[in-house]
Structures are given as structure tokens and as C-alpha cells.
Amino acid sequence: MTDLIPLTGPGPTPTGPGPGRRPARKTLRVVVAAGLALALAAGVGYAAELGPFAPDGPPRPDAEATRQARAFLTAWEAGRMARAAALTSRPEQAERVLNSFTAGLDISGQKLTPGAVTAGEDGTVRMAFTAKMPVTELGTWTYASTVPLRRQEDGAWKVEWALSLVHPKLSGTQKFRLEREDGAAPEVDDRDGTALSSEKYPSLGPLLPQIAGRSGAGPRGAVRLVDRATGEVKATEATFGTKSARPAGRPVATTLDATWQAAAEKALVTGADGKDAALVALRIDDGEILAVANSPAAGFNRAVSGTYAPGSTWKIVTTGALLLKDAVAPGDVVDCPKYLTVGKRFQNVETSEHRGATFEKDFTASCNTAFIGLRDKVGDEELGEVAGKYFGVGQKWDVGIPSYDGSVPAPRDQTEKAASMIGQGRVQANPLIMASVTATAVSGTFHQPTLTGGAKDTTTTVPLPRDVVTQLRTLLRATVTDGTASVLADLPGEVGAKTGTAEVSEDTANNGWFVAHRGNVAVACVVEKGVTGGASAGPVVRDLLGAVPGDPS
Structure with missing residues (x-):
């Protein structure tokens, strides 16, 4: 979804050829979004705070x-x-x-x-x-x-x-019973041997037993289905922890970094304004997770197991799919009209428009209608195929704790395909997935994220072409210097980012998203009911990167 920040002024000047880039084209291809006349004449769009598309006709009976x-x-x-x-x-x-x-x-x-x-x-x-x-x-x-x-x-x-x-x-006649197996939880250390505790790092409270249990040294248990009258076990619905011969007293090692974890926890407390939120930071070159933070700290692990529409941060994947086919280049003109109707009317923030915009401008301004206007450039199943083949999304990940690894189902109709282009519809992700997507986009190679370092890589992917990586890096950088991610513009180094705003429902405020990369670190943050990514999740990521200026060891 377009980020709810009014944007004015001319688009950025297309950059010249760099290492691995295609030579500049002598003429601009003009891509005109279909259906504009119909869109301007029909339907009433949602108010800006409700989302990018509006239903046609009266409410459904249900x-x-x-x-x-x-x-x-x-x-x-x-x-x-x-x-x-x-x-x-x-x-x-x-x-x-x-x-x-x-x-x-x-x-x-x-x-x-x-x-x-x-x-x-x-x-x-x-x-x-x-x-x-x-x-x-x-x-x-x-x-x-x-x-x-x-x-x-x-x-x-x-x-x-x-x-x-x-x-x-x-x-x-049947109910559930929780059975626990007693066992002392071992110490869990960060990547440098620093002890991690839920008292010092509250977000790790629910995770540390899972990490220890995965090592075979933590608490174990099961949820059983039992007969109400006799107590006889009919089935086991869930099991937790595993048995192993791990030596007693040996700490469990993780990839977490105590410095990054502390900064992530503080950034959420300071910047999320009490809203439910989550953040993940990981190393770009190997996928090792540096920090996992949730607000509230106790309970559900939104950062790794959450299921969210990623909104405009997903345009990184959409752009990758378009660049892989040579369907568009950053300097091509791709019109950004106020509205575009594909079964439902899609619109931009406050019905903004950027006539004659380049694709680079569409990316940095997060124009919904421009991306939707390019939907015929990719096949109905192609977005999901690219997400899985190059970014690992939807494959089974072995992170070291239970995780949700994303879903990009084939669209059921053209309306859903249009929504998928902007990270809506049935596209599902979480901060772990979007941090990994960002890392893959700027390095070209997917590395399965891991918390324990020794997890088995259960994925099969191929690298992105270098010219695609170069263009993605350029677009992410331009979004910081000339677009909706300007909250990071004062940070030193070649910082790149993408904002996102994801519709939830008609009566619920939008979720705010922000992804960024700097040095060897990629970060993703979601703030539920944050309304806009730049205003809600952006300051959280800004606080984190500002607090930890260097790369992890």
C-alpha cells in the first residue's frame, strides 16, 4: 500500500550506469496504467486511513x-x-x-x-x-x-x-490436558558468550525456553486430548521440547547479539507508543539473527510467527520480479494516476498522483497505482515463484524456534493479483521474513535465517542477477534520500530502506512497516495500527540503527 505521507515535487534524477547495471536506454518506454478513465468515473474510494481500495456496490449480506x-x-x-x-x-x-x-x-x-x-x-x-x-x-x-x-x-x-x-x-466427551516434564532450563548465551536472561531482555522471555528446548536441555511438555470421564489419552495435539544427550550445565549458544537485542528492546519501548509491534535484525551475509523484539514482550512472538500483509515493503519482491523479466527499468516512465480500478478501485494516499513519473519515483513514493498498472508484466503465479525461488519465502525454514515462513498464493482473480502487487490480498509475512527479503535484495543471495547457528538449511534458492541487485540497492537508497524513508537520511553510510502501510480491515487502523539495511545488517519492523510506516515503524528503526552505529562481530 502507498505510504500515507503526501509527496510533492519532481522525481529523482535517474542515476547513471554503475557496476553491473544495464547501459542507460536512449529512449523511455512509457507504461500507461490501464483503466484510468473508468477509475475516474466510477466508485468511491476509501478514506485515506482505511486503505488503498474500495469495494464496489452495497455491503455483502454477510x-x-x-x-x-x-x-x-x-x-x-x-x-x-x-x-x-x-x-x-x-x-x-x-x-x-x-x-x-x-x-x-x-x-x-x-x-x-x-x-x-x-x-x-x-x-x-x-x-x-x-x-x-x-x-x-x-x-x-x-x-x-x-x-x-x-x-x-x-x-x-x-x-x-x-x-x-x-x-x-x-x-x-473430550477435553485437553497440559502435561509438563520437569527439567532445569540451561543458560542461554549470545554470540559472544554473554548470558541472556528474560529479566534483562524481556522479549526473550518466551523464546529462551524454546531455544533451550530445541537443544534438548530445556523444559518439555505436551497438550493431550483426553476422555472427560476416564482421563484416557485419545491423542497428542502438540509437543514441546526434545530429548537429547546434551551435557548438563553447558550453555546453549545463539546467534543473538546482546548489544543489538538491548537496543531493539529499547527502540520498541520508546518508539512503538504502546502499540503491539515487533522487530528483527539479522546479518546479511549469513542470515544469523541478531535481535528479536516484541511489544508486549510476553506472549505471542509476532516477530517470527506473526502473519501480516507486508504492504508496500513487498514492492521489493514485486520490483525484483519485474527487473528479472526486463519488464521495467528505473528510468522508464510509469504513470502514477490517482485511481485505478481492477474490480475494486485502488488509490494512492490522499488520492495523490505523479504524472509522468519514472519507475524510480514510483518506488520511492510508493505509488500503488503504478505498480498495479504493471500487473500484466508478470504471470499470475510468477510473484509467488520469484518470492520462493530467489527470496526463500514460503519454503520451510529451520530457524531454531517455531516460525511462520510466509505465503504468496496464486491470485484467485485480477483484483487479488492487483492487491498482491502491493503486498495486500493473501500475501503474508512477518518481520523475520521481511528482514530476510531485504538482506536478499541487497546481497543477491538468500541465507536461511537462524537463531542457533547450527540449524539445517532446508531451502533451495538461486542468486539474483547482479544487475538486479544493483538496481534494487539504488532504489532502496533513493527511498532514503528522496522518498518516504527520509527518517533515516541523517544516518551515516549507504543506508537503504522501504516503507509500507498495510490495510487490515475497514474498522481497524493500518499496520505500519519499515525495512532497512546498513552495512551487514538488515532490519524489519511492524507496528500494529501504526497507520503509516514512515511515522510509526520508521522512528523505531531509526532509534535502533542510531544506538548501534557499527556492524556486529
């Missing part, structure tokens, strides 16, 4: 039910069980079960992500959702379920309460 389902999941996620239960058909039972489920399984900081909505022939509406349930000191239990809704006699929609809503296997 829109009210969808809002009710989202409200239920939001209240449950926030731990407001009474509020969530009040939205159901059986409030008293719902509140009791929701409380006993989280307390009995020692769950805190749950993350509930809404999914597809379907309408049944019987009049019910169902919203799929993904549940990520952090079990204290063990790890995250992930599963999928569904929120059913039915219209009541008074015409209002309510969540139709059922035990299976909480988990598909929860019923009147």
Missing part, C-alpha cells in the same frame, strides 16, 4: 456477521472473555469455557487470525480462523477452527456457541 465474528475474535485475543462471550448465543457457558481453556492450558498472549467467510444453505455464516496459542515456557500451539454465526429472531447476528468453536476436537 457483512454484519463478519463484523460480529471479528469482534468475537478480537475480544477473545485480548483476553476480554466476558465481552467475547456476550457476542454468543450462550454467554455464561462461553465465558466459563474460554477462561478455563486458556487458564487450564497455561495460555497467554493468544493470536487469532480471521480467514475466509462462507455462507451455508441453512442460513449460517462461518468464519475460519487460525489460532496461535503460546503455552507458557514451552512454545506455541497452532491450529485452525471456525466461528459459526446465525441470525437471531430480532434480526441481529450472534456467534452460535459450541465447544468445537474453541477447538474442533473439544466436545462434551
